[in-house]
Amino acid sequence: xxxxxxxxxxxxxxxxxxxxxxxxxxxxxxxxxxxxxxxxxxxxxxxxxxxxxxxxxxxxxxxxxxxxxxxxxxxxxxxxxxxxxxxxxxxxxxxxxxxxxxxxxxxxxxxxxxxxxxxxxxxxxxxxxxxxxxxxxxxxxxxxxxxxxxxxxxxxxxxxxxxxxxxxxxxxxxxxxxxxxxxxxxxxxxxxxxxxxxxxxxxxxxxxxxxxxxxxxxxxxxxxxxxxxxxxxxxxxxxxxxxxxxxxxxxxxxxxx
Numbered sequence: 001x002x003x004x005x006x007x008x009x010x011x012x013x014x015x016x017x018x019x020x021x022x023x024x025x026x027x028x029x030x031x032x033x034x035x036x037x038x039x040x041x042x043x044x045x046x047x048x049x050x051x052x053x054x055x056x057x058x059x060x061x062x063x064x065x066x067x068x069x070x071x072x073x074x075x076x077x078x079x080x081x082x083x084x085x086x087x088x089x090x091x092x093x094x095x096x097x098x099x100x101x102x103x104x105x106x107x108x109x110x111x112x113x114x115x116x117x118x119x120x121x122x123x124x125x126x127x128x129x130x131x132x133x134x135x136x137x138x139x140x141x142x143x144x145x146x147x148x149x150x151x152x153x154x155x156x157x158x159x160x161x162x163x164x165x166x167x168x169x170x171x172x173x174x175x176x177x178x179x180x181x182x183x184x185x186x187x188x189x190x191x192x193x194x195x196x197x198x199x200x201x202x203x204x205x206x207x208x209x210x211x212x213x214x215x216x217x218x219x220x221x222x223x224x225x226x227x228x229x230x231x232x233x234x235x236x237x238x239x240x241x242x243x244x245x246x247x248x249x250x251x252x253x254x255x256x257x
Contacts, residue, residue, distance in 0.1 A: 063098035097155030
């Protein structure tokens with residue numbers, strides 16, 4: 001009976017020893033760090049690799065250092081020009097200071113998500129709808145800088161922010177389409193007017209050159225006759241040169257002796 005009790009005692013002792021060893025040995029992967037507390041006080045960062053802790057005296061909290069992707073839910077935003085839109089975004093961030101991410105904030109994932117939502121509404125509300133649609137890269141950069149500054153106290157580094165969707169209601173889409181069509185018509189009219197202005201300028205320059213050099217007018221006259229001769233028409237009109245008219249007028253105006 002005594003030997004059986006001793007066997008039970010040894011088995012229990014071995015089991016307790018194994019439990020203590022299991023509680024003392026921790027293995028951290030390359031992308032993990034352990035925030036260690038000794039009797040409730042922070043005593044350091046451990047890892048990666050094999051970590052030995054004093055059971056029931058030291059506790060460790062694992063922190064993942066890999067980049068995380070946070071999907072920001074769609075937010076109702078009123079733009080600076082009073083247009084209601086729904087905007088969604090995605091945020092890429094990672095923990096760079098495990099100590100702050102555990103001690104300074106209870107849940108850094110939830111805190112970052114809530115901060116991203118409020119920042120998204122605040123930044124986009126300062127811009128017009130056209131800027132939201134055309135200057136998305138600049139808005140992404142502005143939001144990223146604001147989030148990065150505010151999450152620094154939590155040991156978080158916001159690497160990138162991307163606005164995914166800017167949803168507009170149907171009536172506003174039709175209004176934007178009409179605006180774009182009117183803008184295209186305006187540009188077409190401006191281009192046409194500029195073309196007419198340039199053509200008039202060139203014609204004026206040509207007229208001034210022909211006025212200074214009458215021989216050029218004769219060459220132009222002969223060139224025109226050559227073009228007319230090549231046309232398949234039955235009737236050909238020959239323009240009467242102005243020089244001939246001036247010559248005849250001079251002879252008729254000459255007084256007779």
